[in-house]
Amino acid sequence: MLTGLSWLALEVKYLEPARSFYEETLALSLRERRADELAFAAGETDLVLRRPEAVPRGGLHTHYAFSIPDAEYDEWWDRLSADYDLEEVAFGSAKSLYLYDPDGNCVELGQQGVDGPGIDGIFEVVLEVEDLERAEAFYTELGFETVDVGDERKRVRMNGPMALELWEPHLGIADARGGVHVDLGFETSEPTGALEAVSDRVSRVDRVADEEVVVRDPDGHVLTFTT
DSSP states (O other): OOOEEEEEEEEOSOHHHHHIIIIIISOOEEEEEETTEEEEEETTEEEEEEOSSSSSOOBBSOEEEEEEOGGGHHHHHHHHHTTSOOEEEEETTEEEEEEEOTTSOEEEEEEOOOOOSSOOOEEEEEEEOSOHHHHHHHHHHTTOEEEEEOGGGOEEEEESSSEEEEEOSOOOGGGOOOBBSOEEEEEOSOHHHHHHHHTTTOSEEEEEOSSEEEEEOTTSOEEEEEO
């Protein structure tokens, strides 16, 4: 149903420190600049940085993960560890490093076997939810599949256009938290079909058009289904 992640939007207090971090520290290309918003190309997904001037706002304290080529991991570690207190976690044979951006988002760079060079996609986003079973049921209707359940059932990992982690409030790896009021854009050939799948579960419908539908999930995260 959902075939790709179009964008992830984060809220930033000031654009320039955020721009410096993502453009200079993480070497992302600035794709578009507007008065209160920056859009960076992260592979085929846009990372949007947005000042809190209107709705939808971007996500706060969002944990998410960039894909990097396996062979570049040590280079990234050496480059970033000079200025950041990094944390490292191994997932089988793949490693990830964690650091924080100027607005308190936990940024993961993980080996994903992508082509690169540099950051080449977003492979995981973590959302904070109030009721894990309710949130899991909602995203299941959109085609996500549960692949892992955390200890004490405070966390669920689902696979779809990217890995989606649903967390009840707690601190995860690197003291990360799930994002609140996160704005996600999803590609789909049938935006209205995605709406029909969850019409009885959304908290609000903001827009319905042939090529774009905007809804809010049960926890207030903004989801756009777009062709």
